Amino acid sequence: MSTQRIKFYQTGTYTAGNRLLDEEARTVQSRMDRTNSLNSGHRACQGCGEALGARYAVDAAMRASHNRLIAINATGCLEVFSSPYPESAWRIPWMHSLFGNAPAVASGVAAALRAKGRGDVRVIAQGGDGATVDIGFGCLSGMFERNDDVLYLCYDNEAYMNTGIQRSGATPAFARTNTTQAVGEVPGNLPGTGKNVPRIAMAHGIPYVATASIADLHDLEKKVAIAMSLEGARYIHIHVPCPLGWGSDPAHTMNVARMAVESGLFPLFEARSGRVVERTRIRHKVSVERYLELQTRFKHLLDPRRNEAAIAAIQSIADENIAAYGLLG
Amino acid sequence: MRAQIEGSQAVAEVVVLCRPEVIAAYPISPQTHIVERLSRMVKRGDAGSCQYLNVESEFAALSVLIGASAAGARTYTATTSQGLLFMAEAVYNAAGLGLPIVMTIANRAVGAPINIWNDHSDSMALRDAGWIQLYAETNQEAADLHIQAFRLAEELSCPVMVCMDGYILTHAYEPVDVPDQTAVDTFLPAFSPVQVLDPNAPISIGAMVGPEAFTEVKYLAHQQHLRALSLIPEMAGDFERQFHRLSGGLCAPYRMEDAEIAVIALGSVIGTIKDAVDELRLEGIAAGCVKIGCYRPFPSLQLRAALEGVSRVIVVEKDLAVGVGGIVSADVRMALQGSAVPVHTVIAGLGGRSISIASLKRMVIEARAERLNEPHFLDLHTTVIDAEQSRRREQRRAGPIAEQVLRAVKAIGAKAT
Numbered sequence: 001m002s003t004q005r006i007k008f009y010q011t012g013t014y015t016a017g018n019r020l021l022d023e024e025a026r027t028v029q030s031r032m033d034r035t036n037s038l039n040s041g042h043r044a045c046q047g048c049g050e051a052l053g054a055r056y057a058v059d060a061a062m063r064a065s066h067n068r069l070i071a072i073n074a075t076g077c078l079e080v081f082s083s084p085y086p087e088s089a090w091r092i093p094w095m096h097s098l099f100g101n102a103p104a105v106a107s108g109v110a111a112a113l114r115a116k117g118r119g120d121v122r123v124i125a126q127g128g129d130g131a132t133v134d135i136g137f138g139c140l141s142g143m144f145e146r147n148d149d150v151l152y153l154c155y156d157n158e159a160y161m162n163t164g165i166q167r168s169g170a171t172p173a174f175a176r177t178n179t180t181q182a183v184g185e186v187p188g189n190l191p192g193t194g195k196n197v198p199r200i201a202m203a204h205g206i207p208y209v210a211t212a213s214i215a216d217l218h219d220l221e222k223k224v225a226i227a228m229s230l231e232g233a234r235y236i237h238i239h240v241p242c243p244l245g246w247g248s249d250p251a252h253t254m255n256v257a258r259m260a261v262e263s264g265l266f267p268l269f270e271a272r273s274g275r276v277v278e279r280t281r282i283r284h285k286v287s288v289e290r291y292l293e294l295q296t297r298f299k300h301l302l303d304p305r306r307n308e309a310a311i312a313a314i315q316s317i318a319d320e321n322i323a324a325y326g327l328l329g
Numbered sequence: 330m331r332a333q334i335e336g337s338q339a340v341a342e343v344v345v346l347c348r349p350e351v352i353a354a355y356p357i358s359p360q361t362h363i364v365e366r367l368s369r370m371v372k373r374g375d376a377g378s379c380q381y382l383n384v385e386s387e388f389a390a391l392s393v394l395i396g397a398s399a400a401g402a403r404t405y406t407a408t409t410s411q412g413l414l415f416m417a418e419a420v421y422n423a424a425g426l427g428l429p430i431v432m433t434i435a436n437r438a439v440g441a442p443i444n445i446w447n448d449h450s451d452s453m454a455l456r457d458a459g460w461i462q463l464y465a466e467t468n469q470e471a472a473d474l475h476i477q478a479f480r481l482a483e484e485l486s487c488p489v490m491v492c493m494d495g496y497i498l499t500h501a502y503e504p505v506d507v508p509d510q511t512a513v514d515t516f517l518p519a520f521s522p523v524q525v526l527d528p529n530a531p532i533s534i535g536a537m538v539g540p541e542a543f544t545e546v547k548y549l550a551h552q553q554h555l556r557a558l559s560l561i562p563e564m565a566g567d568f569e570r571q572f573h574r575l576s577g578g579l580c581a582p583y584r585m586e587d588a589e590i591a592v593i594a595l596g597s598v599i600g601t602i603k604d605a606v607d608e609l610r611l612e613g614i615a616a617g618c619v620k621i622g623c624y625r626p627f628p629s630l631q632l633r634a635a636l637e638g639v640s641r642v643i644v645v646e647k648d649l650a651v652g653v654g655g656i657v658s659a660d661v662r663m664a665l666q667g668s669a670v671p672v673h674t675v676i677a678g679l680g681g682r683s684i685s686i687a688s689l690k691r692m693v694i695e696a697r698a699e700r701l702n703e704p705h706f707l708d709l710h711t712t713v714i715d716a717e718q719s720r721r722r723e724q725r726r727a728g729p730i731a732e733q734v735l736r737a738v739k740a741i742g743a744k745a746t
Contacts, residue, residue: 079535080537083533083535085533085536091531093527093530093531094526095396097419098392100388101388101419106396107382107393107396108392108396108404109396109526111380111393112404115350139388142389
């Protein structure tokens with residue numbers, strides 16, 4: 001008897017809690033025993049990409065470490081919205097020290113655990129793009145080069161949102177922030193500036209570097225699980241839209257994140273010891289305009305008249321990513 | 330065991346006897362001999378499972394210890410000068426979080442102009458960061474203070490700086506009795522933290538505190554420092570009973586019984602001052618000296634008691650509050666408030682300038698004759714100052730000041746007046 005392979009619509013999609021998947025392939029979030037490490041009731045804005053990313057990433061890290069996890073947090077939105085005492089949304093041992101030192105504090109926790117022979121407990125550090133690519137960059141690089149046993153999670157919303165939307169080293173070309181306003185000869189953030197921290201992390205030769213997006217939470221969880229299966233310094237750079245800072249509809253956070261991935265502006269890849277080993281192919285390629293038009297931080301490029309040169313420049317950044325990582329291959 | 334060793338070596342050996350679990354440090358002169366030795370001892374396995382982290386900055390060094398201490402480890406670092414200022418944000422943070430970290434400060438001047446020699450500008454700049462500050466007079470005391478510092482820090486959940494003069498102590502070879510492991514273990518119990526990051530009992534540390542509770546948190550930190558004022562002398566007493574020598578304490582008087590004039594100072598210069606006092610006594614001047622061993626918290630009552638009966642006080646300070654004068658003098662004046670005893674500020678030993686017995690004696694004699702400026706700069710090259718000031722009056726683009734002063738010193742000769 002011939003059989004016909006049935007393809008369920010849901011399997012293999014971005015759907016997080018998919019009951020049609022094998023037990024092991026389901027998301028951590030769909031499980032009864034998920035830890036809710038970042039519990040509900042915190043004070044993030046509606047549609048916050050960072051809260052979503054942190055929830056999935058930390059719960060996945062908890063599962064991977066058999067709930068033996070300590071988290072260090074840099075100053076920033078995630079820290080502020082999760083810990084206005086006497087309420088704390090954290091159900092795991094969690095510490096915030098300063099804006100620029102989370103990687104070093106995490107190194108210290110890892111060193112203490114090593115000194116005490118507590119190999120069962122793992123350490124993560126987390127911060128926004130400001131804490132990671134700018135003010136904490138020295139400490140991040142130090143943690144990397146010493147190959148300290150820390151997984152660092154960067155939630156990249158491409159500007160200083162906690163202080164009121166100012167430019168960071170991760171702010172994209174032409175984006176309006178309160179310190180790169182849509183005025184002058186080149187409105188928004190100056191193109192040709194900024195840094196690619198995942199590539200810099202790779203240059204340290206650390207065991208694992210990955211980019212991830214809340215557009216693909218399955219993929220994010222998978223990368224956290226891989227990272228947690230390894231020892232040494234590991235880095236995951238997670239793209240998390242910020243409705244407040246980007247001027248996007250809070251209901252469209254997932255869509256905004258998806259357009260960044262599908263346009264090629266935010267390539268998803270994994271690297272081991274400095275070499276790219278995996279990348280996520282774009283399913284339905286879109287032009288960068290589909291991404292830009294969802295956000296008022298790029299409004300000056302489209303309205304009142306189109307800034308063709310700027311749009312072309314952004315498109316070429318996407319095209320270069322597509323070519324460099326083989327995102328359509 | 331008593332041995333003729335370098336101050337830095339004595340400190341490193343004693344620190345290892347204190348059984349630290351995590352050490353993180355960044356090299357800066359004159360702290361380097363301490364951390365080089367520690368790294369060697371850890372690497373050789375002389376310090377058990379202790380971890381030594383070579384970090385990328387002083388800011389990272391203290392940050393590593395913040396994490397390690399919060400995870401329940403006994404932690405140590407050493408720094409000085411620019412390094413201490415580079416870690417300043419973490420210095421406040423460690424105290425605010427109540428983490429009992431011990432840090433040696435190999436006291437050195439703060440630039441610009443860049444200067445690697447000794448004064449107290451560095452630790453004075455961080456005097457109000459919430460750390461307890463102890464100042465060592467000798468290498469024996471520097472070594473002993475570390476043993477006391479760990480016990481004090483852990484008892485109070487408050488970080489402690491042990492300040493020892495850069496080069497003058499860190500690089501000096503003198504006899505130091507390094508105790509044995511059993512003796513240190515008897516004095517210093519195992520670290521039992523009041524807060525710890527532990528998956529078995531999850532807590533959040535480092536939350537934002539608003540106007541509703543910030544004052545109370547700070548008030549409690551102040552109360553802990555006031556507790557230290559009774560703990561420090563008790564601990565020095567315990568130490569003396571066990572080790573049979575005086576080390577530490579809040580302040581220590583020398584020939585103060587019938588003193589008419591008292592010289593107050595911190596650190597190694599006390600030795601020179603004692604010699605000057607002895608010579609002045611032979612010349613018929615009733616001088617005495619009081620060492621401030623613990624500068625934060627400031628022992629106002631104990632200092633006032635030590636100064637009972639004197640008619641004049643001179644504070645010799647290796648620091649300068651630019652535009653104000655003395656830093657320690659302000660505290661001494663506060664301790665003596667309501668009393669009519671004049672307090673002179675003498676700025677001395679900046680950037681490593683030697684403080685001689687002759688200069689100190691002259692200072693006392695001038696003070697008695699009411700001839701000291703306020704503040705008085707010991708051994709100031711006034712001819713150089715005059716020449717440079719007149720040159721700057723005449724020339725708008727007078728150039729960088731440090732380089733011009735160096736040129737003037739060479740031209741005129743470094744002759745103090």
